[in-house]
Amino acid sequence: MGKNTGKVEHRIFNPAMECISRDELYALQSERLRQVVRHEYDNVRLYRERMDAKGVKPEDIRTVEDLKYLPFTEKSDLRDEFPYGLLAVPQEEIVRIHGSSGTTGKPIVSGYTRGDVDVWSEMMARTLTAAGCSREDIVQVAYGFGLFTGGFGAYQGANRIGAMVLPMSSGNTQRQIMMMQEMGSTILCCTPSYAVYLGETIREMGLDPAKDLKLKAGCFGAEPWSEAMRKRIEELLCIDACDIYGLTEICGPGVSYECLVKEGMHINEDHVIAEIINPATGEPLPYGQEGELVFTTITKRGMPMLRYRTHDLCSLTDKKCECGRTLARMGRITGRTDDMLIIRGVNVFPSQIESVLVGIHGVAPHYMLYADRVNSADTLEIQVEMTEEMFSDTVSEIEAVQRKIFESVKSVVGIATKVKLVAPKSIPRFEGKAKHVVDRRKL
Ligand code: DLL
Numbered sequence: 001m002g003k004n005t006g007k008v009e010h011r012i013f014n015p016a017m018e019c020i021s022r023d024e025l026y027a028l029q030s031e032r033l034r035q036v037v038r039h040e041y042d043n044v045r046l047y048r049e050r051m052d053a054k055g056v057k058p059e060d061i062r063t064v065e066d067l068k069y070l071p072f073t074e075k076s077d078l079r080d081e082f083p084y085g086l087l088a089v090p091q092e093e094i095v096r097i098h099g100s101s102g103t104t105g106k107p108i109v110s111g112y113t114r115g116d117v118d119v120w121s122e123m124m125a126r127t128l129t130a131a132g133c134s135r136e137d138i139v140q141v142a143y144g145f146g147l148f149t150g151g152f153g154a155y156q157g158a159n160r161i162g163a164m165v166l167p168m169s170s171g172n173t174q175r176q177i178m179m180m181q182e183m184g185s186t187i188l189c190c191t192p193s194y195a196v197y198l199g200e201t202i203r204e205m206g207l208d209p210a211k212d213l214k215l216k217a218g219c220f221g222a223e224p225w226s227e228a229m230r231k232r233i234e235e236l237l238c239i240d241a242c243d244i245y246g247l248t249e250i251c252g253p254g255v256s257y258e259c260l261v262k263e264g265m266h267i268n269e270d271h272v273i274a275e276i277i278n279p280a281t282g283e284p285l286p287y288g289q290e291g292e293l294v295f296t297t298i299t300k301r302g303m304p305m306l307r308y309r310t311h312d313l314c315s316l317t318d319k320k321c322e323c324g325r326t327l328a329r330m331g332r333i334t335g336r337t338d339d340m341l342i343i344r345g346v347n348v349f350p351s352q353i354e355s356v357l358v359g360i361h362g363v364a365p366h367y368m369l370y371a372d373r374v375n376s377a378d379t380l381e382i383q384v385e386m387t388e389e390m391f392s393d394t395v396s397e398i399e400a401v402q403r404k405i406f407e408s409v410k411s412v413v414g415i416a417t418k419v420k421l422v423a424p425k426s427i428p429r430f431e432g433k434a435k436h437v438v439d440r441r442k443l
Contacts (some may be wrong), residue, residue, distance in 0.1 A: 010322075010324060014125075019325055019326050039088055040304055041058045054069070067273065073305050075249070078108045082106050093302065096152075097112075108249060119299050121159065125160035128163070130259040130325075131240065133163055134163065139165050140168055140179065141158070142189060143222065145167060153253040154189040158187075185215060186215060188218040191221070192241070195220050197376040203236060213238075217239050220242070230262070242259070243257075249308055264329030266327040267328050270299075272295045276290070276292065294309055341437060343378045343379075348380065353382060355412070356412050362397075363405070369383075383420045384405065386401075401421065402419045405419045406419045
């Protein structure tokens, strides 16, 4: 628990929307859905072709119930249409591009109109307000600023509230702590693993966050974390730690956010419609059942998404929350349906590593990836089999291959990994779908 002792005060940025009746919300979502489907059909070739192929016309989609007739959108569609193929407005209306790493080195990008940036800012203003932020607060943004949406998203939300922003970006821990102390930061925005690292470093420096810092809350997301990790962050930093969720394809952070009740993330349902589907069949599932999260953006103009498959697994509830919000909540992300790993905030696909390995002489295409969390930081070890011929080579030759793999993976994936060459036939073989990832991070 943070410094907010006693009765929790629930701040709400936009009560008219965040506490809207479910019936009014349904009508609003249906109206906005009709508009976005028409906009996509008229302006984006891929959606027009997909809808035509299914025999669905924009006028067939009248209410949220009709969503199930629309085609899904996949990450591979963004990759195939990179960079501008999915824009639904002329390029001159786009004022910003954000992105995240993809499987082939090409990023997944999304384009925003000025209106889209405004909507996203409001979504993040709601997010920060739900964690207790007001215009008196000092928000330290330790998410990266760049193509990644974290830094700009948090900055824009704080800006909309009128709070003071410290745009630190990620890393440089000593400087983060010095600024936190000197400037009197009250709200921290970063990944949960970095929050733990900051907390541990603060403690090692002999500082007592309860006395030496003014932090009261944090908005942590961009990677999976657990209740145990929340407890650790709250104890280390003496704050309330709230979960925030989002993805580049939808807008970035602020798709959903926790309030101080901390029982799931409220979805900004006036801007996105969430569905849970059975990942194997694509059939929609009712509230309460776990499945794959799918989003349709209903106010985005630049690059809207119809039924975007996130591959994130969770469940939804529309039970009213103690905070007064009526917006449905999603539970923690419990896993992914694909094998994407998030290592220190970077999305890593085994296929990227595989594409590097096949080009290197002396190693066989048998490999395993081990993700661990050491001192609160994610690490990734690549174990790859040597060929018989390589196995009998000298140590220095083997080391040279190891270095080559390290450098190539770093340049393609963008992160440093540990590389271990192992004896021929020592990596397990699988019947059917091969398993390449062992995620040993304790969540
Ligand atoms: O991670 C946006 C973001 C920035 C969210 C800052 C929260 C805070 P991407 O880089 O596109 O966008 O990665 C999106 O990250 O599909 C999830 O798998 C994962 N993810 C994001 N937030 C959470 C969370 C940003 N709170 C992918 N819990 C998503 C678990 C999360 N996983």
